[in-house]
Amino acid sequence: MFIFGALIEDRWFNQNVLFMNVASGKLSIIFAKLQKGDEEAFSFFYRYFINDMYAYGKSLGVEDGAVMDAIQDVFLKIFFNKPQFNSVAHLKFFLLKSLKNKLYDFLKHKPFSSTTDIQDDAFNFSIKTTILDEIIEAEDRAIVQEKVEKLLSSLSPLQKEAVYLRYIQELEYAQLSEIMGKNETSVRKLVSQAINKIRKENTTLPSLILITLLFTGF
């Protein structure tokens, strides 16, 4: 377990974005063991992905207890049903999608759900901004926080979820489409709409781009 321990520590210091600090070679080895049913590999991925699942669950607005229960239920199901995964990224996607379904089941007390069941307003997805106090001073932190929150406040919960899954959980559009229960065109639109909405708040940029393009011939 020593190797796994060291890898976990690297992972811990980069919570928000899934940096593959674990060398992808090592991760593939552990993943291959998982496919063969190795319990230690299962343990590893449990610890590796639990924060991503926890973060997604909390972002959906569900309270701690329910999120933790749902996480365990998802892993129990995988442990005994042993579905096959194409890649580590696929495993992550599967965990997040299963978590959302489980949380929806808890919410609605419904026996079945597929992500196309989940109505747009079932969850209230939010994005919370945190600025660490390591380097930036208090006054500046307050201003930056305000600006980031302002940028994001113009987005609808669906747009926020799409942006979160795409840029923070780094899912592919095809995966986004499945988790959000909408076709790929719709989710691409959600993301581009989000970007445009934020762009509209600023009027400085468009004209600059035009000039830039003219002068540099991009």
Added chain:
Amino acid sequence: METNKYQGYRDIDFLKDEDFLRWSLFKDEDDNTYWKNVMKENPELNPSIEKAISLYNTQIRLNDYFLTPDVIETHHNIFFQRVWQHKKRRNLYLWLSAAASLLLLFTISQVYKHTEKQNLSLLEFVKANPFSEDSSSGEIQLFVSSEKMIKIEEKEPSISYDPDSIRITGESVAEVNTSEYSQLIIPKGKRSRLTLSDGTTLHVNSGTRVVYPNRFTGNRREIYVNGEVFLDVLPDPDKPFIVKTNDADVRVLGTKFNVRAYEEDHETQIVLATGAVRITSGRNRSKTELTPSQMYYYKDGQTWVTKVEVEKYISWIHGILYAEDERLDVLMTKLSRYYGEEIIYDDSIETQRCSGKVDLKVDLGEVLNGLTFSFPIEIEHENGVYKVRTK
């Protein structure tokens, strides 16, 4: 040039700039182009910009929810405890069935001296005689005793336990050995009507196993079901009728109800048509009472009771299958079971939902082709297997 607005900007100033923040957030193509150009035109700003990028990546977190390592560790340990408990329970069942087999051997040697007393309880018998699921359809098998098994070729036979003998579609086939249990095994593609010794009738659906005593002795009537049955229970206030499935027990006095408990589905569904039932399930043996038109659903330790249109849940006994906002893959499983033919499908059909009814007397190929008019799917029939592909 407008880019001079960044003159004298330190890293923190870029961090407070909305355009910079938006670029950091989305890395949109237009923004990439813009900032590349800013850096090209103003090389003296590059250190500040690079520091700002680094600050963004390390100091700004969105949805920064996380669990501390000790919480993760605790959670991980609780998880594996649950896994071991689950495994132990499965092993316990295996142990019980081994012990029950020994008991059965012992019991047979004693039977010659004692009278017709059923020494094994119903569930002990069920576990001592596991029947492995046969995925391909075959003949209906009726075990009238531990030694005698009758193969039935008919697709939908009528089996009846009359006072003098066991009859299959009117023909007498065996004597009723009152001290024994019978097992009726219905493979996929077949169905059966069964009348028990007390007059209770069952419609048994495809892929189902029913275990019951040839004669109900004692103060209750108990049967075991793995699959789907619709029961019309003859009232007998002195002897409550109990249907046992893997996850729940259903207790009735005089009632018509549908039980759906296929082991491979890991869920239990009970719909009450008339009368009253009491259902006991789960680890804590929680009890639920149903009134007519209610459905009880149990899965993974959770219970739901809802009101339903009963006809839609028992229509299968008349050869009609209703789908009510059903996932297409679930419908495929039901059809495959009913017709006894294999259907392979793309996972993506689970996002499709359908409502309507299927006439089960129609050939499966026709049913599937009919679906191509409403869903973006293609059907292929190769080597006796149906393949459903999304377009």
